[in-house]
Amino acid sequence: MPAHEHESDTTTDPLAHERAHLTASRAALRAMREDAQALDIRDVTANWVNAAVLQAQIADRIKSLADLAHTPLFFGRLDYLHVVGAAQAEGAEGEQFYIGRRHVHDADGDPMVIDWRAPVSQPFYRASRNNPLDVGQRRRFGYTGGELTAYEDEHLTDPSEAAQTSKLLQAEIERPRVGPMRDIVATIQPEQDEIVRSELGGTVCVQGGPGTGKTAVGLHRVAYLLYAHRERLARTGTLVIGPNKSFLHYIEQVLPALGELQVKQATVDDLVTAQVEVRGTDEARAAVVKGDARMAEVLRRAIRSHVTMPAEPVMVVRGSRRWRVPAYEIEEMVKELLARDMRYGAAHEALPQRIAHAVLVRMEEAGEAPDDRVQNAVARTPAVKAAVKAIWPAVEPSKLVLRLLSDPEFLAAHADGLLSEDEQKAIVWTKPVRSVKSAKWSAADAVLIDEANDLVARTHSLGHVVIDEAQDLSPMQYRAVGRRCSTGSATVLGDLAQGTTPWSTQSWEQALHHLGKSDAVVEELTAGFRVPREVIAYASRLLPVISPGLAAVESVRESPGSLSVREVGAADTGGLDAAVVAACEESLEQEGSTGLIAADARIPALAAALTAAGHTWLSPGEETTAESRLTLVPASLAKGLEYDYVVLDEPAAVVDGEPDERTGLRRLYVALTRAVSGLIVLHAAQLPAELG
Secondary structure (H helix, E strand, O other): OOEEEOOOOOOOOHHHHHHHHHHHHHHHHHHHHHHHHOOOOOOOOOOHHHHHHHHHHHHHHHHHOOOOOOOOOEEEEEEEOOOOOOOOOOOOOOOEEEEEOOOEEOOOOOEEEEEOOOHHHOHHHHOOOOOOOOEEEEEEEEEEOOEEEEEEEEEOOOOOOOOOOOHHHHHHHHOOOOOOOOOOHHHOOHHHHHHHOOOOOOOEEEEEOOOOOHHHHHHHHHHHHHHHOHHHHHHHOEEEEOOOHHHHHHHHHHHHHHOOOOOEEEOHHHHHOOOOOEOOOOOHHHHHHHOOOHHHHHHHHHHHOOOOOOOOOEEEEEOOEEEEEOHHHHHHHHHHHHHHOOOHHHHHHHHHHHHHHHHHHHHHHOOOOOOHHHHHHHHOOHHHHHHHHHHOOOOOHHHHHHHHHHOHHHHHHHHOOOOOHHHHHHHOOOOOOOOOOOOOEOHHHHHHHHHHHHHHOOOOOOOEEEEOOHHHOOHHHHHHHHHOOOOOEEEEEEOHHHOOOOOOOOOHHHHHHHHOOOOOEEEEEOEEOOOOHHHHHHHHHHHHHHOOOOOOOEEOOOOOOOEEEEEOOOOOOOHHHHHHHHHHHHHHOOOOOEEEEEOHHHHHHHHHHHHHOOOOOEOOOOOOOOOOOEEEEEHHHOOOOOEEEEEEEOHHHHHHOOOOHHHHHHHHHHHHOOEEEEEEEEEOOOOOHHHO
8 A cells, every 4th residue: 555655747647636636626615615705695584683693604604614724625535336325337437535524516516525424434434455335445645734745545355455554644643743733534543433423312431541542533523423413413512521721722723624613612610610710729638528429419418408397387368368278288299399309499489389279279169260370479479488488498509518618517417427527527618708709619619519500400401512531520520511411412531541630530430420321332442543652561561550450552653762761870960950951952853842741840940951951942732833842841731732752851750749659650651651753751760660
């Protein structure tokens, strides 16, 4: 499967032919955009509301038809053996389709590029020699700076052609990471494509080690579902949840290359802080307790404790008549509402109607003929309002959480049998707080308030939610996400070995239970495409300690010399800092980006050493350029990032920077697996024994 570079511009040159098709396709896309811009809707809408809606749809259409300069319009071609979806005459030629990020048609409406999500495109990802799916030839295209520069053919039905790894696919994965995010739609593998195209109704959990492409799978799945179920998801909504703002910036760059421009994005903190400002932090012990699923039951008990059984009857005056509803009858109503376990706020709204209905029954028994308007009027009478206020008072969620965290006796009453005394002491505030506004809420507190909000009124559910780096969520955070897709589905992405929070996920079974999706399918990706084999094998030495039983990633990329572990002795001139600067300079001699990863406490010293040596550097999340290719990365922010070359400073310091050894070794595992082409590990202290 040789890759062909451009050699001539003759009409018989296949590359010249493909370049001509690219030029024609771009022209057709421009024409489609111009047609959309020229649409005149003045005479086709009945009113200004319809006009505004249609104008917004046209604006979205124009935006979607933009030609993205750094994203190839098509990346592959399928030559089918037969006409797709039709009876094939003996000896007739099959159809040919170019596969790309979006559909493009010519002036006659004939397709020039097929959307990668269309059914006819699926064999580009799934076809093999064992199952060619009626594809005679699969062609991949190579691009340099947006220009089509190479192609590679795979003849799936030719028994004489040996199966090989695609060189262009390998080159795309290994391409230096400088400038805008590269196109990822061309690199999806068969096992990943099966997950991408799984049905909307089912929740999928993807366990994937470093470099297995789980984030790419999640983003492709969003784009595919929006393509296949656009009308339904337009009504119900789609959300991508990421671990931090840097990740959200990353997916903003990637989704347009997948054919999608409008997907809502948020962190878990964004979801739960709509009604409260986070200004405080928790110690790890307190955060673990607040994030425990038992807190949901503590909150449930606390909110239901506001319900008081009636001691007196309700007397309703209507005109000259008085209607009496005895206390025992109201108590039955209250018990029935409690037994139904409905939302507290819904029951608060239902109780006055139940009482009013009892009054209407008495009116009818007395010969009157009241209707629904009378029942509503009775429900609003002072006597009924006063009774409901005493029996089932309104509850403000943030005030409820405030009381739990500031009143030890109130907490003890509702945490009895759930939280130990030590756990209760860990979460109670030591200083009294006057009000909700003056409280220095933590991120974990905001999740508790979100839970309490849902106990009062149901949280709105979306059609589909994707959550990445899910292994770092607490059980209460899973519940918060689960509320956002209670009637929809989810795609859960993560790696148990990379869990670096004190409350990180121990098993996907537990996580999916807290999410409310216990019936989800768990898929494991073990084929690595990003991290070189030598590097991932070295990092995988930590797996038996940090995540026993988890399969190590098997990298498909051999890269001899990609790993260098160097001890810096006391006799070395300038010590560790100088050696690290020299290693960065060595890496920067190569093409692409370099990330210097170190324990957070080591960052100031390394920053000073880089400055003294005349080097400038970027912070994590900042885009690399040809002039600025070095990023200084605190180990706590390394997760999810990738660099062509990584220099890792003092592994022992990375481990020591965490509150416990297992979390420290997991942080080290993350740092060791950020490199795409080469990793240099420098240490003056002894390496962790697990790397032995």
